[in-house]
Structures are given as structure tokens and as C-alpha cells.
Amino acid sequence: MKIGIDASRANELKKTGTEWYAYQLIQEFKKIADPNDQFILYTKEPLREDLSVLPPNFRNRVLRWPPQYLWTQIRLSWEMIFRKPDLLFVPAHTIPLIHPKKTVTTLHDVGFERFHELYSKARIGYRPSLTKVLINALIKLLTLGKYGNNEYDYHRFSARFALKHAKKIITVSNFTKKEILDIYGKRGSGKIKVIPNAYNKAEIKQKFTASRTSETLKKYKIESPFLLYIGRLEEKKNITGLIEAFKILITKYNFKGQLVLLGKQGFNFEKTLRVIERYGLDKYVIRPGWVNEEERIILLKSAVVFVFPSFYEGFGIPPLEAMASGVPVVAANSASIPEVTGNAALLVDPHDFKAMAEGINRIMDDPKLRDDFIAAGYRRAEKYSWKSTAEQTLQELKNV
Incomplete structure (x- = not known):
């Protein structure tokens, strides 16, 4: 089985919660994975430090993309068209627009639905500001005005898209599973699996x-x-x-x-x-x-x-x-x-x-x-x- 993993967040230099989650899972997968399965770690840059130490059945595929934005939705989607794995796992980010039928993602929380005022509505992205304006206009056009280029809308879109298109959703607590079902409805309850986080002992x-x-x-x-x-x-x-x-x-x-x-x-x-x-x-x-x-x-x-x-x-x-x-x-x-x-x-x-x-x-x-x-x-x-x-x-x- 060929399993692709979005390792872009795990490869961040300054990690926080979800980045550490992705990193720790990949490191543990290296120890327990079936040698007959192939793992492809997709990143924007070459793997760093001990993340780069790979068993024979793991390899890093660096997806270089000249602009510094829309890597997931354009570059990773492009990869899914021409080099699609049997399964794609996205542990700490949104799933790409184009993805395999067998796609699994982790939805860590839905606080943005409960406390929308605590999330930034400012446009995200990189300079120059004209680029942000163009990206914002493109997103609004593609989503028929439902979403813009900001943190709050990014979370809303990612959650809804994942719940609709992912074959399975992993979440990290029973509380979060309940929140997902309360907010988005119970139709997809069968594909939500609770697996708790941990810490580095x-x-x-x-x-x-x-x-x-x-x-x-x-x-x-x-x-x-x-x-x-x-x-x-x-x-x-x-x-x-x-x-x-x-x-x-x-x-x-x-x-x-x-x-x-x-x-x-x-x-x-x-x-x-x-x-x-x-x-x-x-x-x-x-x-x-x-x-x-x-x-x-x-x-x-x-x-x-x-x-x-x-x-x-x-x-x-x-x-x-x-x-x-x-x-x-x-x-x-x-x-x-x-x-x-x-x-x-x-x-x-x-x-x-x-x-x-x-x-x-x-x-x-x-x-x-x-x-x-x-x-x-x-x-x-x-x-x-x-x-x-x-x-x-x-x-x-x-x-x-």
C-alpha cells in the first residue's frame, strides 16, 4: 500500500501543537510501519533534522512551488493528479481540492464555530498586499462569496470540505467529536474516530x-x-x-x-x-x-x-x-x-x-x-x- 502524508506542518522549524502532532506520528510510523507499505512524505522543503532520517520504505517528495502560497490547494493537488497514492493522510492541515478517494484527515478542534470573534478576519498570505487582494478575490469567486482569504474562513472551509470529502475523520477528544456532530450534523458520525493526543515521554x-x-x-x-x-x-x-x-x-x-x-x-x-x-x-x-x-x-x-x-x-x-x-x-x-x-x-x-x-x-x-x-x-x-x-x-x- 502506498500511503502519502502531508508532512509540511511536521517539517516546520518552530512547531506548536498540531505541528508536533504531525511530527510525532511520522516519527512513530517509522518504527511500526509494515516494511511492505510505502510512505511518501510531501513537503515544501527538504525534511529537517531527525525527520529526514528515513527507513527504506519511506521517502520525501519535495513539492517546490515558486509562490509562497496555495501550496496545498495547487501544488499538492497537482501531485494527486499525476502521482496519486493509494491513501492520503493530512494530519495537521486542510485536504487538497484534488485528492484520492481514500483520504483521511485529523480535525483538531472547531473552536472557530463557537467563538468566531476570537479568530482573525484579516487577510492571510504574503506580501505584496496586492497579491492578498487578488487571492481574496479569487477565493470569493470560486466559493461564490462564501469564504474569503482570512484565518476564520480558512478554518470554516477546511472543516466543511474535510467532513464532506474525507473518507475518515480522526479527532483528538470525545469532546471534539461531540462538537463536530452538534455543529455539522450527525450524518457523518460513522466516519469520525477519536484517537487522543499524547506527549513526548x-x-x-x-x-x-x-x-x-x-x-x-x-x-x-x-x-x-x-x-x-x-x-x-x-x-x-x-x-x-x-x-x-x-x-x-x-x-x-x-x-x-x-x-x-x-x-x-x-x-x-x-x-x-x-x-x-x-x-x-x-x-x-x-x-x-x-x-x-x-x-x-x-x-x-x-x-x-x-x-x-x-x-x-x-x-x-x-x-x-x-x-x-x-x-x-x-x-x-x-x-x-x-x-x-x-x-x-x-x-x-x-x-x-x-x-x-x-x-x-x-x-x-x-x-x-x-x-x-x-x-x-x-x-x-x-x-x-x-x-x-x-x-x-x-x-x-x-x-x-
């Missing part, structure tokens, strides 16, 4: 010397104790709410530490920056931006509490990583988060800043409660592995 188990940890903290001007958030810094992640809770921690509970926001800036983060400035918290809220994986794990293991206040998640990997690292978690009781964390995190209303601050303070102030959550976190994290996720996924692909 080997990476989390790394041990670092005190000097290496100190060096990393010093590099980013971080001092203990500090709270940590990992994820994109955008409105739907409720970063502004976290700042409000942090302010209460300082004023009501006399917290003397820092808040570290680890991730790339996203939609409407300017609103959060204004709140930070208004409260005079600039020197207490540390924003390292994107850091490499070693530094990310060092910061995670060094945090006093990990906070995950998101309004909406299809899954949410960072809380699992925190649990596996022995760091207690305070998280929102919204969307898929309770399903992922179980009873191993202190869950709070993401809209209630006082409750969030109180929860964080309880974890820091009560040693027994802290130890109980740490122990429960270790047990919970053990239930997830990329090996299991990959085995289930590959079985679904083979059975299409």
Missing part, C-alpha cells in the same frame, strides 16, 4: 544539571518562584484572564514571583499587552517568545504551578507535559480540558479571575494538596503515549 524524562537550569533562567531573566503558561499568546487562550488572576495573586495573596508566558504571539494579544501595561506588570510578566525544546522543558520543570486558562481546546497537550514533569496544574474547566486532565488538575472557571487566583494560591499554600495533585498528575500522564496514538492511527489508515 523521552523528552520530559530528561534530567538537567543545576547549572544548565540556572543558565536558562538567567538567559530569560526568570526568577523562582514563577507560574508558567505554554501555548500561543492569543485571546482564545484567555491570556488576559490569566493576567487578571496574576494581579489578584499579587495584591490579595502577596505573591512575590513572576508569570512566564511561553509561546508565539497570536490574534489580539495587543489587548493583553495593554492590561499588563495598565497594571504595571511589565517586569513581572516574562515573555521569552519561542524557545527551543530543551529550554522549554527546563522552564516547565522549574515552574511552581502550570496554568492553562484556555476558553477552548480540542485537546491541550501542555497540561499533560506539566503533569509528567511533576508540576501541579491549574486549568480551565472548559471544552476538552477536563477530559484530558481528569481529577489530576485543579479546575476553575476561566471567566472567574478570583477563582483562578484562589486555585493557584491553594496549590502553592497547601503542601498536601500540592503533593496530591502532583501524584495524580503522574498517574494521569502515564495513560498517554505517542506510540499508542500512532498505532491506532495507522490501523485506521490501513482499514479505510
Whole structure:
């Protein structure tokens, strides 16, 4: 069987959730795939680093495309016309307009349908701006005015197109499956399969010397104790709410530490920056931006509490990583988060800043409660592995 995989997102240099999902699956597929099956990894550029180390039955097909846009819909579609695999798997992106009958994709969440105001309506793409205008006009023409060239419409189109044309849809939580059925109808329920995400156990188990940890903290001007958030810094992640809770921690509970926001800036983060400035918290809220994986794990293991206040998640990997690292978690009781964390995190209303601050303070102030959550976190994290996720996924692909 010839299985094609869109590896363009897995090959990104600075990965976030869905890119790591694609990367980890491909790495696990290399270990467990039937040697008689052929795997083709489609990318815009040659595979990077350890992703480029391929078994004999894997090969990389670099689909160069002079413009920097519409790679999936034009270049990958072109490939599907002339070199179609038996099955195409798209783990972290939209499926191309032209695709094999056996096409499988992963739909990670549908938050854009529930919270459309938290997604950018600005045109996406590359300079010059005239190009964006032309692409926007072309998309509107082809979709009879239903969609434009922006993040919100991109997600809406991708989900609807996948649900209509994909042979099977994988999603990462029971919550997300329920959301898909509630929003789009139950006609396609038979082709939706839930396979949960996981985290990189080997990476989390790394041990670092005190000097290496100190060096990393010093590099980013971080001092203990500090709270940590990992994820994109955008409105739907409720970063502004976290700042409000942090302010209460300082004023009501006399917290003397820092808040570290680890991730790339996203939609409407300017609103959060204004709140930070208004409260005079600039020197207490540390924003390292994107850091490499070693530094990310060092910061995670060094945090006093990990906070995950998101309004909406299809899954949410960072809380699992925190649990596996022995760091207690305070998280929102919204969307898929309770399903992922179980009873191993202190869950709070993401809209209630006082409750969030109180929860964080309880974890820091009560040693027994802290130890109980740490122990429960270790047990919970053990239930997830990329090996299991990959085995289930590959079985679904083979059975299409």
C-alpha cells in the first residue's frame, strides 16, 4: 500500500501543537510501519533534522512551488493528479481540492464555530498586499462569496470540505467529536474516530544539571518562584484572564514571583499587552517568545504551578507535559480540558479571575494538596503515549 502524508506542518522549524502532532506520528510510523507499505512524505522543503532520517520504505517528495502560497490547494493537488497514492493522510492541515478517494484527515478542534470573534478576519498570505487582494478575490469567486482569504474562513472551509470529502475523520477528544456532530450534523458520525493526543515521554524524562537550569533562567531573566503558561499568546487562550488572576495573586495573596508566558504571539494579544501595561506588570510578566525544546522543558520543570486558562481546546497537550514533569496544574474547566486532565488538575472557571487566583494560591499554600495533585498528575500522564496514538492511527489508515 502506498500511503502519502502531508508532512509540511511536521517539517516546520518552530512547531506548536498540531505541528508536533504531525511530527510525532511520522516519527512513530517509522518504527511500526509494515516494511511492505510505502510512505511518501510531501513537503515544501527538504525534511529537517531527525525527520529526514528515513527507513527504506519511506521517502520525501519535495513539492517546490515558486509562490509562497496555495501550496496545498495547487501544488499538492497537482501531485494527486499525476502521482496519486493509494491513501492520503493530512494530519495537521486542510485536504487538497484534488485528492484520492481514500483520504483521511485529523480535525483538531472547531473552536472557530463557537467563538468566531476570537479568530482573525484579516487577510492571510504574503506580501505584496496586492497579491492578498487578488487571492481574496479569487477565493470569493470560486466559493461564490462564501469564504474569503482570512484565518476564520480558512478554518470554516477546511472543516466543511474535510467532513464532506474525507473518507475518515480522526479527532483528538470525545469532546471534539461531540462538537463536530452538534455543529455539522450527525450524518457523518460513522466516519469520525477519536484517537487522543499524547506527549513526548523521552523528552520530559530528561534530567538537567543545576547549572544548565540556572543558565536558562538567567538567559530569560526568570526568577523562582514563577507560574508558567505554554501555548500561543492569543485571546482564545484567555491570556488576559490569566493576567487578571496574576494581579489578584499579587495584591490579595502577596505573591512575590513572576508569570512566564511561553509561546508565539497570536490574534489580539495587543489587548493583553495593554492590561499588563495598565497594571504595571511589565517586569513581572516574562515573555521569552519561542524557545527551543530543551529550554522549554527546563522552564516547565522549574515552574511552581502550570496554568492553562484556555476558553477552548480540542485537546491541550501542555497540561499533560506539566503533569509528567511533576508540576501541579491549574486549568480551565472548559471544552476538552477536563477530559484530558481528569481529577489530576485543579479546575476553575476561566471567566472567574478570583477563582483562578484562589486555585493557584491553594496549590502553592497547601503542601498536601500540592503533593496530591502532583501524584495524580503522574498517574494521569502515564495513560498517554505517542506510540499508542500512532498505532491506532495507522490501523485506521490501513482499514479505510
